[in-house]
Amino acid sequence: MAEPLAPTEIRALARLLGEMNYYELLHLRPDAGSADVKRAYHATTRVFHPDANRALEPELQEAVRRIAMRVSEAYSVLRDPRRRRAYDLRLSEDGRIRMQLAEASNEAGRRDASERGGRTREGQRFYKMAMADLKRHDYAAAARNLQTALTFEPDNALFREQLAAARSKGV
Numbered sequence: 001m002a003e004p005l006a007p008t009e010i011r012a013l014a015r016l017l018g019e020m021n022y023y024e025l026l027h028l029r030p031d032a033g034s035a036d037v038k039r040a041y042h043a044t045t046r047v048f049h050p051d052a053n054r055a056l057e058p059e060l061q062e063a064v065r066r067i068a069m070r071v072s073e074a075y076s077v078l079r080d081p082r083r084r085r086a087y088d089l090r091l092s093e094d095g096r097i098r099m100q101l102a103e104a105s106n107e108a109g110r111r112d113a114s115e116r117g118g119r120t121r122e123g124q125r126f127y128k129m130a131m132a133d134l135k136r137h138d139y140a141a142a143a144r145n146l147q148t149a150l151t152f153e154p155d156n157a158l159f160r161e162q163l164a165a166a167r168s169k170g171v
Contacts, residue, residue, distance in 0.1 A: 005047060007056070007057075007060055010056075010060050010063050010064060010067070011060070011063060013063075013067055014063035014066060014067060017066065017067060017070055018097075019097070020097065021091060021097040022073075022074035022077060022078055022087065022097070023078075025044070025070060025071060025074050026040040026041060026044055026071065026074055026075070026078070027040055027044070028040050028078075030088065034079065034081075037075065037078045037079055038079065041071065041074075041075040041079070044071050045068070045071060045072075048064050048067050048068040048071060049068070050064070050065065050068070073098070118149060118152070118153055118156060118159070119153055119156070120152045120153055122149075122152040123149045123152040123153040123156065123159070125149075126145045126146070126148045126149035126152070127145070127146070127149045127159060127162075129141075129145045130142045130143075130145035130146045130149065130162065130166070131162075133145060133166075134162075134166065137169075139166045139167070139169045139170030140170050142162075142166040142170075143163060143166040143167050143170060146159055146162050146163040146166060147163060150163065
């Protein structure tokens with residue numbers, strides 16, 4: 001079993017909990033691999049497991065419980081690549097450091113669906129035309145249609161990737 005933290009460390013971490021993103025909480029770099037996420041989660045969980053801290057006074061047990069819950073929340077988001085991408089995007093866009101599991105799953109699903117075929121009817125239409133162009137190896141037409149699709153959905157990463165690929169093949 002991991003060595004327990006000192007009461008002052010537990011109090012300090014509990015105070016900082018609302019300011020720490022999931023990577024900071026698990027002592028991970030944002031580019032950490034899935035094995036690193038799992039290892040960090042298990043190491044952190046051992047430190048904050050209720051059995052490892054049952055000798056603490058009730059105030060500290062409550063702080064440990066809150067920390068353990070946040071650690072589980074972080075792991076639930078970071079272990080799944082789709083949820084993690086949604087979390088990373090949110091973190092970079094607006095700096096919000098928390099994302100509930102259901103919210104992460106919904107956001108990941110929404111982003112995947114929008115990037116597969118587009119969010120707007122016009123974006124979807126031009127994307128489909130571009131995919132048909134690509135099948136015919138008409139890279140110039142595909143690039144034009146993808147460029148048009150991007151005018152309707154400028155933030156669609158899939159459209160941008162496909163446009164870059166069409167342009168590179170058409171050169």
